[in-house]
Amino acid sequence: MGRRLIYTLATMGATVVGAGASAAGLLRHQAGSLRRSFDDDKNRRYSTFTEAIAAPRDNDDDDSAALAIIGDSWLCGVDVDPEQAPPTLIGRGLARMLGTTVRVQTTARPSALSDDLHRQVDEVLRSPWLSRQLSDQWSEDRRFAIISIGTGDIIHPIQATIGVPVLNQAINRLQREGRYTVFVLVCPNLGGLPGLRDPLKTSLRRTSRVLAGSQWLAALAARAVPLRSTGSLSGTTRWSLLNDSGRFPSELGYAQLSSTLLSAIAERIEAPVIVDRSLDIPEKGESARRHDLIPGAEAPSADNTEETAEAPQTQEGADATIPNRSEAAS
Numbered sequence: 046m047g048r049r050l051i052y053t054l055a056t057m058g059a060t061v062v063g064a065g066a067s068a069a070g071l072l073r074h075q076a077g078s079l080r081r082s083f084d085d086d087k088n089r090r091y092s093t094f095t096e097a098i099a100a101p102r103d104n105d106d107d108d109s110a111a112l113a114i115i116g117d118s119w120l121c122g123v124d125v126d127p128e129q130a131p132p133t134l135i136g137r138g139l140a141r142m143l144g145t146t147v148r149v150q151t152t153a154r155p156s157a158l159s160d161d162l163h164r165q166v167d168e169v170l171r172s173p174w175l176s177r178q179l180s181d182q183w184s185e186d187r188r189f190a191i192i193s194i195g196t197g198d199i200i201h202p203i204q205a206t207i208g209v210p211v212l213n214q215a216i217n218r219l220q221r222e223g224r225y226t227v228f229v230l231v232c233p234n235l236g237g238l239p240g241l242r243d244p245l246k247t248s249l250r251r252t253s254r255v256l257a258g259s260q261w262l263a264a265l266a267a268r269a270v271p272l273r274s275t276g277s278l279s280g281t282t283r284w285s286l287l288n289d290s291g292r293f294p295s296e297l298g299y300a301q302l303s304s305t306l307l308s309a310i311a312e313r314i315e316a317p318v319i320v321d322r323s324l325d326i327p328e329k330g331e332s333a334r335r336h337d338l339i340p341g342a343e344a345p346s347a348d349n350t351e352e353t354a355e356a357p358q359t360q361e362g363a364d365a366t367i368p369n370r371s372e373a374a375s
Contacts, residue, residue: 079245083200086155086292092122092130095150095174100140108187109179110143111225112136113169114151115162115215116193118293119230119274121153125296134303135191142311143187150174155293158197159208166215170222177224186314190225191306192216193274195232195260199252209259216267227269228309230302231260234275239291270313277305 097109114120114132122130136149150172152165169175169190177188192215198208212229219225234257235241236250257273264271278286278298286298294302 079241080200082290083156083197083292086118086123086290089123089155091118091153091155092125092127092132093151093154094127094132095172096133096136096148098133098136098140098147098149100144100146109146109148110139110187111175111177111179111189112139112147112149113172113175113190113219113223113225114149114153115165115169115190116153116230117157117196118153118155119193119196119233119302120191121151121155122299123155123293124288125299129296129299131191131299131303131306134300135306138303138307139189139310142307145187148174148179153193156197157194158201159194159211162192162194162208162211162215166218170218175223186226188223188225189228189310190219190223191228191230193230195253195256196235199232199235199249199256209256209263212260213263213267216264216269220268226310226313227264227267228306228313229260229264229269229271230274230277230306231257231264231271232274233257233278237275239287241291270309272305272309274302277302 112132112135114135120131122132127133132149132151136147140147150169152168154161154165157165175188192212194208194212216227216229219227232253234250235253236246236248238249241249257275261271261273278294278301286295286301287293288295288298
C-alpha cells in the first residue's frame with residue numbers, strides 16, 4: 046500500500062513538472078516570436094519630420110507654440126501617411142486651438158526602449174527648431190511634450206529595464222530645461238492585442254498593467270499629465286484601431302489617440318477656443334475664402350446656393366465659441 050502511494054505521488058509530481066516545463070517552453074516560444082516581430086518593426090516606414098504647422102487661414106498671433114513627440118510606435122505613426130500621423134494631427138489641432146503657428150518635431154521611433162529615452166530627450170532639448178528663443182512670449186501654455194514608452198521594455202525584458210526611473214528623469218528634464226508641459230501616454234494593455242494566446246497573453250496583460258500603473262504614478266509625482274492609451278482605443282472594434290500586425294495603432298487608431306491628447310491639452314491649459322464653423326463644410330469654407338479675397342465681392346445669397354439657405358445665420362454660424370473644449374479639440 047505504501048509503495049503504491051509513493052508511486053502515485055511520484056507519477057503526479059512528474060506530470061505536474063512536465064506540464065510546467067511544457068508551459069514554460071510554450072511561453073518562451075511565443076515570446077521569442079513576438080520579440081522577432083517587434084524587432085522587425087524597426088524597418089517599417091514611419092514619420093520623422095520637423096515642420097511648422099500654420100494656424101487656420103494664416104490667422105497667426107505673431108507668436109508660435111512648440112510640440113515635441115517622444116517615444117515609440119504608439120506616437121510616431123508607423124505605416125501611415127505623414128499627414129495622418131500623430132505629430133501632424135496633434136500639431137494641426139493645436140494650431141487651430143491656439144490660433145498660432147506650431148513648431149513640431151518628433152524623435153519617436155518604432156520599437157524604442159526606455160534606454161532610448163535619454164537620447165530622444167537630448168535631441169529635443171538641443172533642437173534649435175524647438176528653442177524658446179523662437180517664441181516672443183513663451184510659456185508652459187505653449188510648449189508641449191508627449192511621451193509614450195514601455196512596450197519594448199516588456200517585450201525585451203532582458204535587454205531593457207522597466208524604465209520608470211528613466212521616465213521620471215525624462216519628465217523632469219523636459220520641465221526644468223525645456224519648460225515643457227509634459228503628457229505621458231502610459232503603456233497599453235498588451236494582453237489585449239489580437240492574435241495572442243495563453244500563456245503569453247496572460248503574462249503580457251499582468252506585466253503591462255503593472256508598468257502602466259507605475260508610469261501613471263510617476264507622471265503624477267512629476268506633475269505631468271498621464272493618459273491611458275488603452276482607454277483611448279475604444280468606441281469600435283479593436284481590430285480596426287490596430288494595425289494588421291496588432292502591435293501598434295492603425296490610421297484610425299492614431300487619429301483617436303491624437304484626439305484624446307488634444308482634449309487633454311485643451312483641458313490642461315483651459316484653452317479659450319474660437320472655431321470658424323465654415324471650415325467644417327469644405328464648399329462653404331472655400332466660397333467664403335474666395336469672397337474674402339475678392340474686393341467688393343458679395344457673399345452668396347440664399348437664392349443662389351442651397352448651402353447658404355440651409356445654414357442659419359445665427360451666432361453659431363461663421364464664428365462660434367465652443368464651450369466644450371474636448372469637442373473643439375477633436
